[in-house]
Amino acid sequence: MARDPGVRREAILGSAAALFANKGVAATTVRQIADEVGILSGSLYHHFDSKEGMVDEIMSAYLEDLQTRFRHVLARATDPRQRVHNLVVASLEVVEAHPHAAEIYQNDVNYLLQFERFAYLKNAGEEVRNTWLQVIEEGIAQGAFRGDLDAKILHRLMRDAVWLSVRWFTPSADYTITHLADDCTSLFLDGLTTAR
Amino acid sequence: MARDPGVRREAILGSAAALFANKGVAATTVRQIADEVGILSGSLYHHFDSKEGMVDEIMSAYLEDLQTRFRHVLARATDPRQRVHNLVVASLEVVEAHPHAAEIYQNDVNYLLQFERFAYLKNAGEEVRNTWLQVIEEGIAQGAFRGDLDAKILHRLMRDAVWLSVRWFTPSADYTITHLADDCTSLFLDGLTTAR
DNA sequence: GTCTATATTGCGATAGAC
DNA sequence: GTCTATCGCAATATAGAC
Numbered sequence: 001m002a003r004d005p006g007v008r009r010e011a012i013l014g015s016a017a018a019l020f021a022n023k024g025v026a027a028t029t030v031r032q033i034a035d036e037v038g039i040l041s042g043s044l045y046h047h048f049d050s051k052e053g054m055v056d057e058i059m060s061a062y063l064e065d066l067q068t069r070f071r072h073v074l075a076r077a078t079d080p081r082q083r084v085h086n087l088v089v090a091s092l093e094v095v096e097a098h099p100h101a102a103e104i105y106q107n108d109v110n111y112l113l114q115f116e117r118f119a120y121l122k123n124a125g126e127e128v129r130n131t132w133l134q135v136i137e138e139g140i141a142q143g144a145f146r147g148d149l150d151a152k153i154l155h156r157l158m159r160d161a162v163w164l165s166v167r168w169f170t171p172s173a174d175y176t177i178t179h180l181a182d183d184c185t186s187l188f189l190d191g192l193t194t195a196r
Numbered sequence: 197m198a199r200d201p202g203v204r205r206e207a208i209l210g211s212a213a214a215l216f217a218n219k220g221v222a223a224t225t226v227r228q229i230a231d232e233v234g235i236l237s238g239s240l241y242h243h244f245d246s247k248e249g250m251v252d253e254i255m256s257a258y259l260e261d262l263q264t265r266f267r268h269v270l271a272r273a274t275d276p277r278q279r280v281h282n283l284v285v286a287s288l289e290v291v292e293a294h295p296h297a298a299e300i301y302q303n304d305v306n307y308l309l310q311f312e313r314f315a316y317l318k319n320a321g322e323e324v325r326n327t328w329l330q331v332i333e334e335g336i337a338q339g340a341f342r343g344d345l346d347a348k349i350l351h352r353l354m355r356d357a358v359w360l361s362v363r364w365f366t367p368s369a370d371y372t373i374t375h376l377a378d379d380c381t382s383l384f385l386d387g388l389t390t391a392r
Numbered sequence: 393g394t395c396t397a398t399a400t401t402g403c404g405a406t407a408g409a410c
Numbered sequence: 411g412t413c414t415a416t417c418g419c420a421a422t423a424t425a426g427a428c
Contacts, residue, residue: 008411024307027222030404043412045405081389107303111220136388145388149379156364157357157383164356183345187353191387192332192341193277204393226422239394241423 009047012037016054017100025055025108052117055104059112062101063124066094070131080139085185087135088162092177092184095166102166132159158188205243208233212250213296221251221304248313251300255308258297259320262290266327276335281381283331284358288373288380291362298362328355354384 015036019028030051034041048054069090073083095102105121112118132155139145162184171177211232215224226247230237244250265286269279291298301317308314328351335341358380367373 022306023310024220024222024304026220027307027310029402031402039411040413041404042406042414046411051404084388107306108220110218110303111223114219114223139388143390146390149383149388153376153379154383154388156361157380160360160363161353161357164360165352167356168352180349183349184353187345187350187384187387189387189389191383191385192280192335192345192350193385194339194342225420227420235393236395237422238396238424242393245423247422 012044012047013054013058017058017104020055020058020108021100021103024111025051025104026111052115055112056117058098058101059104059118059121062094062098062105063120065097067124067127069094070128074131074134080135080142080144081185081189083135084139084158084189085181087132088158088184088188089178089181091159091162092165092181095163096171096177099166102163106163106166128159129155158184161188208240208243209250209254213254213300216251216254216304217296217299220307221247221300222307248311251308252313254294254297255300255314255317258290258294258301259316261293263320263323265290266324270327270330276331276338276340277381277385279331280335280354280385281377283328284354284380284384285374285377287355287358288361288377291359292367292373295362298359302359302362324355325351354380357384 012033016028016033019032019036028051029041030044031041033051033054034044037044044054048057070087073086073090076083076086078086109121109125112121133151136145136151136154140147140151165180169177169180171180208229212224212229215228215232224247225237226240227237229247229250230240233240240250244253266283269282269286272279272282274282305317305321308317329347332341332347332350336343336347361376365373365376367376
């Protein structure tokens with residue numbers, strides 16, 4: 001604890017997160033995690049109470065970051081277009097900061113929600129939803145966004161499109177997450193069509 | 197076999213698909229499937245060679261239907277806007293016809309791709325991708341779609357948004373999959389903004 | 393076609409030496 | 411903090427009676 005606060009813990013969590021994301025939580029064994037780290041499976045239980053304990057830490061950190069960023073977006077008042085863009089940017093940034101956790105959430109929410117321990121995943125999902133809804137409905141109310149499309153539908157389409165970028169997007173030097181964010185916002189707000 | 201060609205098989209596959217979709221393939225046990233059907237787990241092996249055998253049948257039927265529909269869309273030549281719409285409709289229809297399989301694919305592709313048996317999932321994914329790409333690039337080439345957005349990015353955003361509707365959309369009398377398809381197409385092509 | 397019964401393997405987790 | 415060793419259990423799958 002003195003000079004090595006939790007380096008080993010972090011290493012374990014990193015390996016575990018990668019395995020959980022790639023193979024699924026249920027299909028990943030504690031022995032595989034231990035192998036990756038270079039220790040024996042029993043030794044993991046000095047650091048964590050259980051496999052689910054590892055998942056818990058990974059997901060908690062992810063969701064706290066996510067919620068913080070989403071609250072900041074709501075707190076900053078600007079025009080509707082900019083607010084949608086800020087939500088897109090916040091989503092992409094948190095996914096970039098926690099890529100494994102984001103993928104675990106995408107793949108394994110249903111599975112994890114079977115454990116009472118992970119009930120908080122539901123709350124986080126609802127907060128994300130409410131944030132999107134608020135931004136969209138505000139835009140409609142102000143006349144900036146079309147009123148003929150249901151906000152609940154719109155929120156799902158945009159949210160999922162952005163979220164799932166974790167499965168395919170890897171930033172490069174000439175196409176960064178800023179570029180992707182701009183393109184997402186532009187597609188959602190302006191559409192694909194040229195002439196009108 | 198005479199008058200009961202495969203009713204029981206179908207019942208088993210139905211229960212299995214629902215469980216796989218809700219809890220994940222790896223986390224679903226053959227005992228749970230057997231319980232659901234009202235037989236003992238050993239009896240399942242009279243109908244299927246293994247748990248993966250069941251997944252295989254579920255996913256094969258889904259992907260064949262999907263590929264057939266996507267090929268039909270490509271075969272029918274119309275304007276780019278209509279073609280994008282047709283892809284959206286085809287996606288939503290196949291998801292409606294195989295809701296469990298669609299969800300299994302979303303949640304468990306990575307897991308399933310670990311088995312050689314499921315290598316065909318990769319091919320199907322690529323065919324879907326290529327179909328979207330062809331339609332989008334055609335639209336750009338014809339000047340109907342904006343050329344400043346990369347087709348590969350666009351395809352992913354639209355495809356994932358439509359695909360993931362399987363997680364939240366349940367058709368009702370006054371909001372059917374036709375309505376959802378219209379709204380998807382309208383959002384993607386016209387955008388959310390009112391004034392320009 | 394389903395049952396009983398069980399083989400076999402691999403899992404999560406623990407106890408205690410070092 | 412990691413190892414050795416292992417417990418207890420649940421998983422997939424099989425064999426053979428009915």
